[in-house]
Amino acid sequence: xxxxxCPFCGPRPETEFHFGGDAGNTRPDAAASDSDWTNYLFFxxxxxxxxxxxxxxxxxxEVFLMARDTVSHEVSATExxxxxx
Amino acid sequence: xxxxxxxxxxxxxxxxxxxxxxxxxRSPKPAKQYDVVIIGGGGQxxxxxxxxxxxxxxxxxxxxxxxxxxxxxxxxxxTAIRSNYYYPESTALYDLSLRLxxxxxxxxxxxxxxxxxxxxxxxxxxxxxxMAARQVNAMQINGVEARLMDRSEVQRRVPIFxxxxxxxxPVYGAIYQERAGVARHDAxxxxxxxxxxxxxxxxxxxxxxxEFLTEGGRCVGVATSKGEIRAERVGMxxxxxxxxxxxxxxxxxxITSYTLQACVSEPVKPIFDTVLVSxxxxxxxxxxxxxxxxxxxxxxxxxxxxxxxxxxxxETVLSxxxxxxxxxxxxxxxxxxxxTVDVTPxxxxxxxxxxLPGLYLNGGWGTGGFKAIPAxxxxxxxxxxxxxxxxxxxxxxxxxxxxxxxxxxxxxAGIAH
Numbered sequence: 001x002x003x004x005x006c007p008f009c010g011p012r013p014e015t016e017f018h019f020g021g022d023a024g025n026t027r028p029d030a031a032a033s034d035s036d037w038t039n040y041l042f043f044x045x046x047x048x049x050x051x052x053x054x055x056x057x058x059x060x061x062e063v064f065l066m067a068r069d070t071v072s073h074e075v076s077a078t079e080x081x082x083x084x085x
Numbered sequence: 086x087x088x089x090x091x092x093x094x095x096x097x098x099x100x101x102x103x104x105x106x107x108x109x110x111r112s113p114k115p116a117k118q119y120d121v122v123i124i125g126g127g128g129q130x131x132x133x134x135x136x137x138x139x140x141x142x143x144x145x146x147x148x149x150x151x152x153x154x155x156x157x158x159x160x161x162x163x164t165a166i167r168s169n170y171y172y173p174e175s176t177a178l179y180d181l182s183l184r185l186x187x188x189x190x191x192x193x194x195x196x197x198x199x200x201x202x203x204x205x206x207x208x209x210x211x212x213x214x215x216m217a218a219r220q221v222n223a224m225q226i227n228g229v230e231a232r233l234m235d236r237s238e239v240q241r242r243v244p245i246f247x248x249x250x251x252x253x254x255p256v257y258g259a260i261y262q263e264r265a266g267v268a269r270h271d272a273x274x275x276x277x278x279x280x281x282x283x284x285x286x287x288x289x290x291x292x293x294x295x296e297f298l299t300e301g302g303r304c305v306g307v308a309t310s311k312g313e314i315r316a317e318r319v320g321m322x323x324x325x326x327x328x329x330x331x332x333x334x335x336x337x338x339x340i341t342s343y344t345l346q347a348c349v350s351e352p353v354k355p356i357f358d359t360v361l362v363s364x365x366x367x368x369x370x371x372x373x374x375x376x377x378x379x380x381x382x383x384x385x386x387x388x389x390x391x392x393x394x395x396x397x398x399x400e401t402v403l404s405x406x407x408x409x410x411x412x413x414x415x416x417x418x419x420x421x422x423x424x425t426v427d428v429t430p431x432x433x434x435x436x437x438x439x440x441l442p443g444l445y446l447n448g449g450w451g452t453g454g455f456k457a458i459p460a461x462x463x464x465x466x467x468x469x470x471x472x473x474x475x476x477x478x479x480x481x482x483x484x485x486x487x488x489x490x491x492x493x494x495x496x497x498a499g500i501a502h
């Protein structure tokens with residue numbers, strides 16, 4: 001069982017967390033093109049190695065940013081989003 | 086040298102001290118130029134190479150593989166073959182695959198140990214039974230044989246299942262596909278490799294793609310650890326590594342790489358003669374010819390390229406197994422492993438030209454690529470030979486994410502793929 005550090009609750013079991021996608025994937029304007037919406041909704045960086053992702057801690061319902069490595073599974077940092085998505 | 090495999094050649098080579106067997110495939114030096122280069126020496130890539138040479142008569146074909154043949158998901162899956170899908174587009178693809186599997190051993194002159202022992206999807210509530218009837222109807226309308234089993238038939242067929250009155254997931258019946266089964270996964274990769282090699286395909290192992298060569302915005306080959314290799318068309322069939330190669334080619338895909346793990350028990354005497362899955366526990370199981378129980382389940386929920394499973398998911402899978410088969414409490418696990426699977430939002434694969442012209446995609450199989458190897462190879466060979474879609478592959482084009490014509494099999498067939 002791996003522990004992920006929730007910025008609000010501290011280290012918690014990985015099963016309490018839900019993956020929310022790439023960090024920085026911002027919602028386009030309603031008038032944006034189909035391609036922009038497609039990219040936003042479906043297309044991923046899916047990086048091998050260091051990556052920055054949005055996660056939710058299901059028990060406290062807070063959404064936050066996690067920097068981790070997708071090969072070693074090491075978590076280098078987590079931080080609250082501070083208002084910006 | 087003995088090349089053809091038969092009972093007679095086994096006897097002949099037995100008398101000859103096994104000295105006359107020809108290598109199953111060559112290990113050639115890469116040529117500078119091919120008609121088609123396929124990245125990925127798993128089942129999908131090797132089958133594609135075979136059908137390119139066999140069906141389309143393409144002369145110069147190479148398969149390049151970073152590691153060894155079938156060392157990725159082809160060698161890590163739980164070998165189930167089935168076509169119990171919901172949408173006609175999926176059935177066209179997966180049932181073609183099952184039909185090709187039925188004659189594949191003979192076609193390749195390689196024993197893939199296909200065993201059509203049937204597959205049972207357990208139904209655990211009256212509401213689910215209605216959805217099961219809908220699923221069976223859909224399969225029959227799509228021309229695939231399937232039927233509903235009632236509780237007593239499941240009990241006759243799998244007496245060791247948990248039929249206790251207080252079972253957490255009671256058995257109301259099952260969806261049964263008689264033609265489903267298992268095959269030897271390594272043999273599928275090796276059989277295609279040997280047959281492709283015999284048709285002149287160059288199989289290049291320990292050859293890693295470093296970057297794509299482009300001219301005028303078009304892919305014209307790959308730079309590899311064994312030098313530059315140019316090709317008219319480049320195909321990639323790299324499963325969990327799709328995102329890595331897409332990044333090298335300068336585009337993104339609707340794919341997330343997750344770990345799918347599996348495990349086998351110690352071998353025991355024959356006790357279980359079908360393939361069984363329960364959507365409620367998420368666990369599926371079959372017994373190998375050696376006697377091991379082959380056990381799989383859902384994805385680890387953390388995106389990963391680690392090729393190793395995490396403990397919470399293993400616990401979920403094994404709790405499900407023991408809930409279904411209390412008798413297996415006495416079993417000991419022998420091995421556990423993980424593979425990196427390429428999961429799409431609609432649980433359906435992706436075929437066709439990539440955003441980089443000249444580079445073509447075969448991926449997004451998620452947890453279900455092994456069963457689709459013969460069909461995936463057939464349609465991808467068509468795409469690479471002609472540059473256009475096969476009738477079966479067109480609905481699986483990348484543009485479905487823009488047009489909205491998703492083929493959501495996780496929702497349609499009700500089981501994860």
